Each structure stands twice: as structure tokens, then as C-alpha cells.
Amino acid sequence: MSNLKSIADLQDALCLALENKNFPSEPKNLYEPISYILSLGGKRLRPVMVLMVADMYGCDITQVMPQAIGVEYFHNFTLLHDDIMDDAPLRRGMTTVHEKWNANVGILSGDALFVKAYQSLVKTDTIHLPDLIDLFNQTALEVCEGQQYDMDFETQDLVSMDAYLRMIKYKTAVLLACSLKMGAIVSRASIEDQNHLYDFGIHTGIAFQLMDDLLDVYGNQKDFGKQIAGDILCNKKTCLYIRAYEVADASQRKVLDHYFAHQDFDPEEKIAEVKKVYELLNVKAYCLQSMEEHYKLAMSHMAQISIPQDRKSTMTEFVDMLMVRIQ
Amino acid sequence: MSNLKSIADLQDALCLALENKNFPSEPKNLYEPISYILSLGGKRLRPVMVLMVADMYGCDITQVMPQAIGVEYFHNFTLLHDDIMDDAPLRRGMTTVHEKWNANVGILSGDALFVKAYQSLVKTDTIHLPDLIDLFNQTALEVCEGQQYDMDFETQDLVSMDAYLRMIKYKTAVLLACSLKMGAIVSRASIEDQNHLYDFGIHTGIAFQLMDDLLDVYGNQKDFGKQIAGDILCNKKTCLYIRAYEVADASQRKVLDHYFAHQDFDPEEKIAEVKKVYELLNVKAYCLQSMEEHYKLAMSHMAQISIPQDRKSTMTEFVDMLMVRIQ
Numbered sequence: 160m161s162n163l164k165s166i167a168d169l170q171d172a173l174c175l176a177l178e179n180k181n182f183p184s185e186p187k188n189l190y191e192p193i194s195y196i197l198s199l200g201g202k203r204l205r206p207v208m209v210l211m212v213a214d215m216y217g218c219d220i221t222q223v224m225p226q227a228i229g230v231e232y233f234h235n236f237t238l239l240h241d242d243i244m245d246d247a248p249l250r251r252g253m254t255t256v257h258e259k260w261n262a263n264v265g266i267l268s269g270d271a272l273f274v275k276a277y278q279s280l281v282k283t284d285t286i287h288l289p290d291l292i293d294l295f296n297q298t299a300l301e302v303c304e305g306q307q308y309d310m311d312f313e314t315q316d317l318v319s320m321d322a323y324l325r326m327i328k329y330k331t332a333v334l335l336a337c338s339l340k341m342g343a344i345v346s347r348a349s350i351e352d353q354n355h356l357y358d359f360g361i362h363t364g365i366a367f368q369l370m371d372d373l374l375d376v377y378g379n380q381k382d383f384g385k386q387i388a389g390d391i392l393c394n395k396k397t398c399l400y401i402r403a404y405e406v407a408d409a410s411q412r413k414v415l416d417h418y419f420a421h422q423d424f425d426p427e428e429k430i431a432e433v434k435k436v437y438e439l440l441n442v443k444a445y446c447l448q449s450m451e452e453h454y455k456l457a458m459s460h461m462a463q464i465s466i467p468q469d470r471k472s473t474m475t476e477f478v479d480m481l482m483v484r485i486q
Numbered sequence: 487m488s489n490l491k492s493i494a495d496l497q498d499a500l501c502l503a504l505e506n507k508n509f510p511s512e513p514k515n516l517y518e519p520i521s522y523i524l525s526l527g528g529k530r531l532r533p534v535m536v537l538m539v540a541d542m543y544g545c546d547i548t549q550v551m552p553q554a555i556g557v558e559y560f561h562n563f564t565l566l567h568d569d570i571m572d573d574a575p576l577r578r579g580m581t582t583v584h585e586k587w588n589a590n591v592g593i594l595s596g597d598a599l600f601v602k603a604y605q606s607l608v609k610t611d612t613i614h615l616p617d618l619i620d621l622f623n624q625t626a627l628e629v630c631e632g633q634q635y636d637m638d639f640e641t642q643d644l645v646s647m648d649a650y651l652r653m654i655k656y657k658t659a660v661l662l663a664c665s666l667k668m669g670a671i672v673s674r675a676s677i678e679d680q681n682h683l684y685d686f687g688i689h690t691g692i693a694f695q696l697m698d699d700l701l702d703v704y705g706n707q708k709d710f711g712k713q714i715a716g717d718i719l720c721n722k723k724t725c726l727y728i729r730a731y732e733v734a735d736a737s738q739r740k741v742l743d744h745y746f747a748h749q750d751f752d753p754e755e756k757i758a759e760v761k762k763v764y765e766l767l768n769v770k771a772y773c774l775q776s777m778e779e780h781y782k783l784a785m786s787h788m789a790q791i792s793i794p795q796d797r798k799s800t801m802t803e804f805v806d807m808l809m810v811r812i813q
Contacts, residue, residue, distance in 0.1 A: 186634040
């Protein structure tokens with residue numbers, strides 16, 4: 160079996176394949192926004208994971224390139240529509256499509272990109288088609304459900320930790336899990352391996368999201384690149400907030416209610432007062448532990464995959480590299 | 487081979503199958519709008535045509551029911567998003583989803599319904615899957631392109647008749663053609679028959695749209711049910727307008743430009759003045775002739791389908807019934 164490819168090699172192969180995709184020149188207002196959002200870059204986490212799984216199994220990565228590209232198209236379709244729904248002005252530091260063009264262009268070019276995802280996804284042996292398409296349909300529907308739960312949370316006073324974990328599982332983790340399983344399907348991995356890779360993706364995805372929540376408040380702004388405590392400032396219900404609210408006494412809930420009721424506080428005061436409650440209730444340690452549990456669950460699924468340990472190293476190193484930011 | 491089913495039988499079977507579909511109860515804001523728009527009814531033209539083709543070939547209609555439902559889901563997905571883009575307050579006399587809920591709900595429940603369309607569509611023998619999905623993807627992309635061209639026309643001074651015919655082909659006719667061809671694929675019709683049915687759908691769809699354009703101005707309001715000359719009042723570029731603008735002299739163009747520049751005219755005056763130009767330029771006869779040519783082309787494709795003539799009667803009668811309104 161050939162040597163494992165490096166992460167950099169996989170990323171290069173993916174970027175080259177993405178760059179070689181050309182969209183029709185007409186209608187301009189349908190396809191230019193698609194080329195634009197795809198050109199904004201990003202980590203390409205999901206498609207690289209598709210390739211990485213194929214490489215783990217010694218399958219030629221060109222065999223799974225259409226599925227890798229399909230997943231990246233789908234992810235960017237969700238960004239186009241989510242940015243409209245969240246009224247986000249910026250995406251990766253650049254103007255969002257609905258701001259640069261308008262909301263209608265964002266809706267329709269998103270729809271077209273969704274179709275392009277399906278078109279790419281089905282470029283495979285007919286034998287894989289039913290499994291791939293069922294998995295992808297189920298995932299796409301769950302991603303919609305996750306986004307809906309996330310929007311519902313904005314107007315809900317009380318969100319349980321279970322409901323929160325379901326939301327991040329659907330909104331974030333299932334697409335990672337789907338990417339890994341698609342790589343496994345095309346590589347003709349056993350059903351058991353496919354399912355372990357899927358569960359590895361679920362728990363990795365949840366761990367990543369919990370990490371993001373933690374980094375927002377406890378991360379190093381220089382490393383992280385985002386505004387510190389942006390989630391607190393915009394009243395976002397993260398795992399920290401939800402845990403705090405769950406265990407808070409009446410007076411602590413009052414503080415949280417007060418500061419999460421609107422946005423016109425002095426930012427430094429708001430962050431300091433909310434963090435004070437977080438610290439009293441020890442929510443950082445709770446969320447860190449939850450994150451680590453999901454990370455360990457992910458690794459236990461990886462351990463059960465029936466290929467030699469040394470073929471798992473790129474994947475585990477990749478995940479470790481992404482997780483290291485939490486320390 | 488069994489006797490042909492009546493249109494009423496096919497419609498009943500379809501409605502029953504649609505009614506038996508239940509969506510999850512949660513998240514409510516994702517699935518309630520889907521049930522709502524599907525409950526608004528409509529002619530169910532496209533799914534009935536899927537069933538009708540299967541029946542033509544003596545194939546059990548339950549075999550193509552998932553594709554019929556998939557096409558109806560897709561059509562309703564496009565309505566959800568188009569109504570947002572067109573800022574339409576009403577759909578089939580009822581409040582549109584983005585008005586009843588909000589635009590975000592319309593976007594996201596549309597996306598979910600699009601996935602449900604794919605989920606239904608792929609319920610078939612694996613052998614049909616590649617053909618069905620390629621056809622559906624191509625069609626979905628063309629429908630997006632058609633909608634984009636239609637929106638582009640709003641801000642374009644000059645729209646050629648060729649560009650208009652391409653727009654209505656993509657926005658309307660391809661989904662009818664796709665419906666017919668999907669029925670033919672699952673019924674194991676020959677490739678030649680599949681393509682004749684597709685072309686029958688294209689020309690029927692174009693003829694229907696030209697008929698709609700004509701009826702808006704020359705229809706009987708009682709029969710037609712819409713406001714007479716609504717297209718003129720909202721400055722819509724129909725085949726009548728486009729033909730008129732193409733053959734108008736400078737002074738006639740000035741009249742059209744004047745009345746199509748904005749909407750704050752006395753409605754009766756505006757309609758009368760625009761119709762006067764239409765009559766001078768004989769655009770009604772031109773569009774009627776174009777419609778009839780597409781109808782004849784459709785029928786010539788139907789004539790070439792290699793099944794006994796008497797098995798085509800329900801389809802040709804159905805189309806005739808829908809076309810009769812033009813007289």
C-alpha cells in the first residue's frame with residue numbers, strides 16, 4: 160500500500176481540483192457569487208477529510224475528489240443562506256454575497272450551488288450511489304434542522320444542554336461525519352469502519368464546537384483571530400452560557416438575564432460581569448471536560464477501525480493539530 | 487395491458503399519496519411551513535404527468551409515485567424561494583410563507599423541502615438512479631438559471647424574443663419535460679421515447695407560458711380568475727411586450743417606455759394605451775402563432791412515441807384541456 164499523503168499534499172490536491180472547476184459565464188448574477196464565495200478560501204476541513212479517509216484505505220484520492228468537492232460546495236451553500244439569515248456583513252473578512260449583491264442573489268446562487276453539490280457528489284460508481292445519496296440527503300436535512308434549532312434558541316429563554324448538544328451535532332458535526340463516511344464508502348471500507356468513522360466525525364465535530372465556545376471567552380485573541388467574548392457581546396447561547404444558566408441560583412440568573420437582554424452595555428463591563436458568573440459556577444472546567452469526553456469518544460471510535468494504526472496517523476494528527484488551540 | 491386510468495383517478499391517487507406523507511413535528515418552524523405550502527393545493531400538473539406517462543406504458547403508477555412526489559416537492563420549494571424573491575404577499579389566494587412566518591423561515595424550509603424532493607426522487611431501483619438524478623440535477627440547475635434570467639429582465643431595457651423563450655424554457659418547461667422523462671425512465675421506455683417525451687414537455691411548457699401571457703391581456707377574467715392585464719400593470723416583460731418592442735417604431739417605443747417606466751398611472755389608461763400599441767403591431771396574432779407552433783411541435787413528438795395511439799389519449803386530452811382556455 161502506498162505511503163500516507165501529508166495534510167499539505169491533500170490540501171494542495173483539493174485546491175487544485177477546486178481551481179480547475181469553472182462555472183458558466185451566464186447568468187452572471189447566478190454564477191459569479193458562487194465563484195466569489197468559493198474563492199474566499201477557508202480551512203477546507205471537510206473535503207480534506209474525505210480525501211484523508213480514502214488515503215487511509217490506500218484508495219486513490221482522485222476516486223473521492225468529486226465527493227470532496229461536493230461537500231465543500233454544500234458547506235458553501237449553507238454559508239450563503241446562513242449569512243442571509245444571520246444578516247452577517249462579513250465572511251472570512253470579506254463582504255458577504257447578500258451584501259455585495261443582494262439577498263435574492265444570495266438565495267438563488269445558494270440554491271444553484273446546492274445543485275452543483277449534488278452534481279459533483281454523484282460522480283461515482285453506480286454501486287456507491289444509493290449509500291452516498293442517502294447519507295448526503297439525511298445529512299443535508301439535519302443541517303437544516305440544526306440551523307433552525309440555532310435560530311429558535313435566539314428567542315428561547317431556557318435552552319437545555321441536551322438541546323444545545325443536539326443543535327451543534329446537527330448544525331456542525333453531521334457534515335464532518337458525512338464527509339468521513341463518504342470517503343469510507345467510496346474506499347469500500349466495511350460497514351463497521353464506515354460507522355466508526357461517522358461516529359469519530361460526530362464526536363470530533365462536537366468537540367470542535369465546544370472548543371470554539373471556550374476559545375471565544377478563554378482563547379488568546381492573537382492566536383484565535385476573533386474578537387474575544389464576541390459570543391457574550393451578541394447574547395449567543397453557547398455551552399458556557401447554557402451550563403451557567405442551568406446551575407445558577409436566582410441572583411446569578413438575574414445577572415445573566417440582565418446582560419443577555421440587550422446589547423447596549425459597556426462591552427468591558429458586560430464581559431467582566433458575565434465572566435464573573437461563569438467563574439463562580441466553574442463552567443469553563445465543565446465545558447472543557449465535556450469537550451475532552453467527546454474527543455476521547457472520537458479517538459475510541461478511531462481505535463476500533465480495522466486498519467493498521469500507522470495508517471491512522473495523518474487523521475489523528477490533523478485532529479490534534481486543530482484541537483491544540485484549546486490549551 | 488390494463489386500461490388507461492382517467493385524469494381524475496391519477497389526481498386522486500396522487501393527492502392520497504401526498505396526504506399520507508407526514509413531516510416531523512420538530513423543529514416546528516422548519517416543517518410547518520412545508521406542510522402549509524403543500525396544503526395550498528394547485529393543479530399538481532407535473533406529478534400527474536409523471537403518473538400519466540407510467541400509465542401510458544402500462545407501468546403500475548405506484549412505481550413512479552416517489553418521483554411524482556419528488557417533482558411536486560421541488561416545484562413547491564421553488565415557489566417558497568420565488569415568493570421571497572418576488573416579494574409576493576399571496577400564493578393561491580393564501581398568505582405566502584415568508585409573510586406568514588418570515589423570510590428566514592421561507593429560505594430554510596425551502597432548503598429542507600428541496601432535500602425532501604431528492605429523498606423522494608431516489609426511491610427507485612438502483613438501475614434508474616443515475617439517469618433520474620442526472621436529469622433532475624440538470625433540470626434543477628436550469629430552473630435556477632431561468633429564475634435568474636427572469637429577475638435580470640426586470641432591469642434590462644431590451645430583451646430579445648430568443649432570450650425570453652430561453653427564460654421560459656428554463657423557468658417553466660424543463661420541469662414539465664423532466665417530469666415526463668422521469669416517468670418514462672422508471673417505466674423503462676426506450677431512450678428515443680424518453681427524449682420524445684422530454685421534447686413534448688418542453689414545447690408543451692413553452693406553449694402553456696405563451697398562453698398565460700396571452701390570457702393575461704386577452705383572456706376572459708371570469709374563466710381565467712386573475713386580474714386582466716396584471717402583467718401590463720406591473721411592467722412585466724411578456725412575449726406580447728417583447729414582440730411589440732421588437733417591431734415598434736420610435737414613437738411606439740416611446741409609448742411603451744413611458745408606461746413601463748413606473749406603476750403610478752391610471753390602470754385603465756395604461757392598459758388601454760399599451761393594448762393600442764399591441765393591436766397596431768399585431769402582437770396577439772404573432773404570439774398565438776408562436777404558441778400554436780410549439781403546440782404542434784409537442785404533438786409531433788408525441789406522434790413519434792412508439793406505443794399504440796390509443797394509449798396516448800389521456801395525455802393528449804389532458805394537454806388539450808389545459809390549452810382550450812386560449813380560444
